[in-house]
Amino acid sequence: MSYELIGITVLWIFLYGYLIVASIDFGAGFLSSYTVLTGKKHIIHGVIERYLSPVWEVTNVFLVFFMIGFVGFFPDTAFYYGTALLIPGSIAIVLLAIRGSYYAFSTYGARDRKIYILLYGASGLLIPASLSTVLTISEGGFIDAEDGKVTFLFRELLLSSYSWAVILLALVSVLYISATFLTYYAHRAKDMPALELLRKYALFWSFPTIGSSLLVFYAISYHNPIHYAGMVDLSWMFALSLTCFIIAISLIWTRQRYGTAFILVMLQFALAFFGYGASHLPYILYPYLTMYDNFTNEAMALALIIAFVAGLLLLIPSLYLIMKLFLFNTKYVEGREKK
Amino acid sequence: MPEYDPILYSRILTFTTLAFHIIFATIGVGVPVMIALAEWMGIKRKDPHYLLLARRWARGFVITVAIGVVTGTAIGLQLNLLWPSFMRVAGQAIALPLFMETFAFFFEAIFLGIYLYTWDRFENKMTHFYLLIPVVIGSSASAFFITAVNAFMNTPQGFRMENGKIVDIQPLVAMFNPATSTKVSHVLSSAYLTSAFVLGAIAAYALLKGKDHVYYKKALKLTMTAALIFAVATAAIGDLSGKFLAKYQPVKLAAAEWHFETAKEAPLVLGGVLNKEDNTIKYGLKIPYALSILAHGNPGSEVLGLEEFPEDERPPLSIHYMFDAMVAIGIFLLLVSLIYCVLARRRKGSPKRRWNPNNRPLLWAIVAGGPLSVLAIELGWMFAERGRQPWILVGFMKTSEGATTSAHVDTMLLLFVTLYIILGFTVIRILTKMFKNHSAEDEINAIKAEADITKAERNSMEATGNHSETEVNSKL
Ligand code: HDD
Ligand code: HEM
Numbered sequence: 062m063s064y065e066l067i068g069i070t071v072l073w074i075f076l077y078g079y080l081i082v083a084s085i086d087f088g089a090g091f092l093s094s095y096t097v098l099t100g101k102k103h104i105i106h107g108v109i110e111r112y113l114s115p116v117w118e119v120t121n122v123f124l125v126f127f128m129i130g131f132v133g134f135f136p137d138t139a140f141y142y143g144t145a146l147l148i149p150g151s152i153a154i155v156l157l158a159i160r161g162s163y164y165a166f167s168t169y170g171a172r173d174r175k176i177y178i179l180l181y182g183a184s185g186l187l188i189p190a191s192l193s194t195v196l197t198i199s200e201g202g203f204i205d206a207e208d209g210k211v212t213f214l215f216r217e218l219l220l221s222s223y224s225w226a227v228i229l230l231a232l233v234s235v236l237y238i239s240a241t242f243l244t245y246y247a248h249r250a251k252d253m254p255a256l257e258l259l260r261k262y263a264l265f266w267s268f269p270t271i272g273s274s275l276l277v278f279y280a281i282s283y284h285n286p287i288h289y290a291g292m293v294d295l296s297w298m299f300a301l302s303l304t305c306f307i308i309a310i311s312l313i314w315t316r317q318r319y320g321t322a323f324i325l326v327m328l329q330f331a332l333a334f335f336g337y338g339a340s341h342l343p344y345i346l347y348p349y350l351t352m353y354d355n356f357t358n359e360a361m362a363l364a365l366i367i368a369f370v371a372g373l374l375l376l377i378p379s380l381y382l383i384m385k386l387f388l389f390n391t392k393y394v395e396g397r398e399k400k
Numbered sequence: 401m402p403e404y405d406p407i408l409y410s411r412i413l414t415f416t417t418l419a420f421h422i423i424f425a426t427i428g429v430g431v432p433v434m435i436a437l438a439e440w441m442g443i444k445r446k447d448p449h450y451l452l453l454a455r456r457w458a459r460g461f462v463i464t465v466a467i468g469v470v471t472g473t474a475i476g477l478q479l480n481l482l483w484p485s486f487m488r489v490a491g492q493a494i495a496l497p498l499f500m501e502t503f504a505f506f507f508e509a510i511f512l513g514i515y516l517y518t519w520d521r522f523e524n525k526m527t528h529f530y531l532l533i534p535v536v537i538g539s540s541a542s543a544f545f546i547t548a549v550n551a552f553m554n555t556p557q558g559f560r561m562e563n564g565k566i567v568d569i570q571p572l573v574a575m576f577n578p579a580t581s582t583k584v585s586h587v588l589s590s591a592y593l594t595s596a597f598v599l600g601a602i603a604a605y606a607l608l609k610g611k612d613h614v615y616y617k618k619a620l621k622l623t624m625t626a627a628l629i630f631a632v633a634t635a636a637i638g639d640l641s642g643k644f645l646a647k648y649q650p651v652k653l654a655a656a657e658w659h660f661e662t663a664k665e666a667p668l669v670l671g672g673v674l675n676k677e678d679n680t681i682k683y684g685l686k687i688p689y690a691l692s693i694l695a696h697g698n699p700g701s702e703v704l705g706l707e708e709f710p711e712d713e714r715p716p717l718s719i720h721y722m723f724d725a726m727v728a729i730g731i732f733l734l735l736v737s738l739i740y741c742v743l744a745r746r747r748k749g750s751p752k753r754r755w756n757p758n759n760r761p762l763l764w765a766i767v768a769g770g771p772l773s774v775l776a777i778e779l780g781w782m783f784a785e786r787g788r789q790p791w792i793l794v795g796f797m798k799t800s801e802g803a804t805t806s807a808h809v810d811t812m813l814l815l816f817v818t819l820y821i822i823l824g825f826t827v828i829r830i831l832t833k834m835f836k837n838h839s840a841e842d843e844i845n846a847i848k849a850e851a852d853i854t855k856a857e858r859n860s861m862e863a864t865g866n867h868s869e870t871e872v873n874s875k876l
């Protein structure tokens with residue numbers, strides 16, 4: 062494997078990690094404020110809070126890691142995306158800031174102020190929407206880089222049906238992923254009312270997820286035919302992804318093996334996400350940037366990869382520890398553990 | 401209205417974000433150390449007051465960390481958005497510490513999550529304490545890595561420039577550049593000092609408001625003892641930083657000291673007003689030989705003056721005041737913590753109350769030390785960063801070449817200033833509310849009551865052999 066490929070793979074894995082943990086977080090935020098509105102809060106709030114409280118900061122680091130790593134491995138992306146994304150990027154920052162801090166405030170500080178919870182819930186949907194536009198932009202057609210001057214074609218983005226299809230997919234996936242995870246978590250917590258409600262949400266959001274992915278396929282075939290052709294070449298990955306989806310949903314439908322179902326959901330997204338990413342290569346920003354002409358120098362690439370491996374050796378045991386304490390510790394999950 | 405200039409707005413926005421972040425980052429680096437001290441004392445001395453102290457500090461810490469995390473994420477994104485050309489170059493040479501910093505964050509975040517939710521989970525109290533060690537290491541390591549990046553901007557090395565391209569890169573040489581050691585140690589020691597003083601100021605304020613529990617006196621003694629050690633270290637390392645500047649960035653030192661002509665036996669001027677026509681200084685306090693001592697440790701040595709440097713490479717002369725104010729605050733903090741510690745020791749020997757360390761003027765001075773130490777951090781960074789101008793990467797890239805060319809930076813500035821104002825106000829409100837609603841006295845009583853209950857229960861359990869599982873209300 063070339064350094065370029067290792068680099069992009071590492072980053073893609075972390076983005077995938079962010080996709081999963083952040084979806085759980087964002088979706089849970091939305092669901093919990095939705096239940097505040099519909100008066101069903103008491104049913105699922107405990108489950109959500111017990112899972113989210115210890116891990117929200119960890120979620121954020123996945124994003125930071127991806128961002129910093131990208132500039133490390135592909136310094137030119139800072140130049141193109143940095144110039145182009147000033148406005149959407151800043152909006153995403155503000156939303157993340159509101160979300161992160163108000164989450165802490167409402168959980169640790171002034172409990173249960175409605176306005177905090179609503180802000181928290183709304184930002185849970187707006188952030189994935191604004192972050193997903195970065196993927197849209199990478200398909201080309203929204204950035205103009207003539208004579209070294211980079212301009213962002215905001216109007217095109219607003220009027221593009223592809224862009225809206227991606228946003229739709231991002232939103233429903235967030236709700237679907239987090240509902241399937243929380244179903245599993247509620248099951249472990251032996252919290253039957255929460256399980257029933259969350260299972261209903263999971264089933265409700267499953268078909269829109271598949272529907273909007275088909276929509277994205279369709280839209281990309283017009284927007285970027287080259288990428289579409291690449292995706293067709295990798296169609297086995299997408300077919301497998303669909304299979305995972307079908308099994309996962311039938312498991313949840315028949316009320317068995319919620320844990321396996323969630324792993325299948327993760328696989329479903331992994332296959333689709335890596336299929337999408339692999340067919341995107343070698344372009345990082347179509348048609349201006351490929352991963353080859355902007356890679357960092359060899360010395361830095363090697364240093365980054367070594368640092369990465371060393372970092373993983375630290376991280377994996379720590380992640381295991383936090384999961385053991387908060388995810389797989391039945392006493393804690395059921396809320397019987399002293400804090 | 402001045403004409404729209406993305407460079408100017410980028411600078412102001414960077415300044416605003418960093419100045420806001422650094423407050424929470426400093427607390428984020430220093431407070432875990434203080435929590436660790438308190439918890440350790442509590443366990444070793446079996447003193448529930450220290451344990452409660454650790455718990456209450458940790459509870460407030462969660463709120464400040466949240467702000468540190470979100471503003472830090474903002475900087476990480478903003479550096480790319482506002483300084484794309486700089487990041488393109490710097491990314492090649494100094495990506496390594498930035499990348500490693502994210503691992504430090506990961507490490508810190510994971511263990512902080514565990515630490516906060518496992519107060520009463522382990523049989524052995526030390527287990528919980530050990531969970532804090534990775535948090536301390538993680539936050540101090542992140543300060544180390546990010547400061548190494550900043551040091552690189554001041555003394556870049558580990559690469560060559562060839563036809564505008566960066567070649568021959570040595571990541572470790574770039575990371576361990578000449579500025580790294582003094583900068584990192586000064587940043588760390590000043591962060592510990594600031595955190596000790598901020599926490600001490602809270603305890604002193606409570607005593608001033610007539611709260612008289614020993615809990616506050618213990619808090620004050622712990623924080624002021626730590627503060628004294630860190631204040632001595634900060635001043636000593638600050639002196640080394642001066643020597644570093646004299647060797648590697650003489651123009652920064654000369655501008656900070658309004659030292660125009662190269663001279664031996666150079667005096668140090670505190671304060672003063674500069675006459676720009678003939679470069680004379682009025683009203684300043686002149687300390688003979690002091691600049692030569694600060695620069696080289698020898699009263700007779702020669703210190704380079706501003707005249708040696710081209711006019712368009714000199715930093716703004718206003719940094720003089722920032723340097724002076726930082727040093728003045730440093731000396732003030734040192735004296736205050738020293739006086740407190742001396743009085744606290746003295747009192748043990750003589751039972752007379754004449755040397756009360758908790759006398760009102762001293763308590764007020766400690767209260768003032770909290771905000772002043774934060775101010776010193778801000779001033780120190782303004783001095784270091786403005787003193788680097790006009791360069792963003794000294795000798796290689798001017799700040800104006802590194803900035804974005806995007807329109808709308810002014811709108812973004814407005815957006816972020818609004819955000820920081822809202823966050824700033826909310827954090828203050830939440831923190832005051834949080835601690836008002838749960839006063840330390842109430843919690844101490846609760847702990848006592850709980851201990852009594854547990855004791856009573858154990859007795860009754862022994863009596864009846866009953867194995868009922870009791871749910872003790874969580875105090876978090
Ligand atoms: C509580 C905060 C605090 C206190 C009391 C002091 N400093 Fe400081 N100083 C900082 C907080 C700080 C800082 C914010 O951490 C800086 C900014 C950049 C840096 O590296 O550290 C700094 C920078 C800084 C620099 C510039 C380093 C550079 O640009 O590379 C020098 C020469 C000093 N300091 C010297 C001193 C001296 C002689 C002090 C005497 C007591 C002192 N500082 C107290
Ligand atoms: C250019 C400057 C800086 C950048 C790019 C930056 C970046 C960041 C980022 C991305 C985070 C959030 C990490 C997370 O998600 O957990 C963060 C938080 C943090 N930063 Fe900064 N930072 C900068 C300056 C500093 C400085 C100077 C220090 C220390 C002296 C510092 C210390 C910290 C700490 C300790 C945290 C963890 C949050 C906390 O405990 O409060 N940062 N920073």
Ligand code: HEM
Nearest residue numbers: 411414415418419422546549550781782785786789792799
């Ligand atoms: C990779 C990192 C960094 C970049 C690209 C960067 C860049 C800049 C730039 C361009 C300015 C504007 C200078 C001016 O107009 O005077 C600035 C100012 C400032 N920076 Fe940095 N810096 C970095 C690291 C840091 C760190 C680690 C800190 C510590 C907190 C810091 C603190 C500040 C402060 C306080 C100012 C305001 C100085 C003033 O009054 O102008 N910077 N920075």
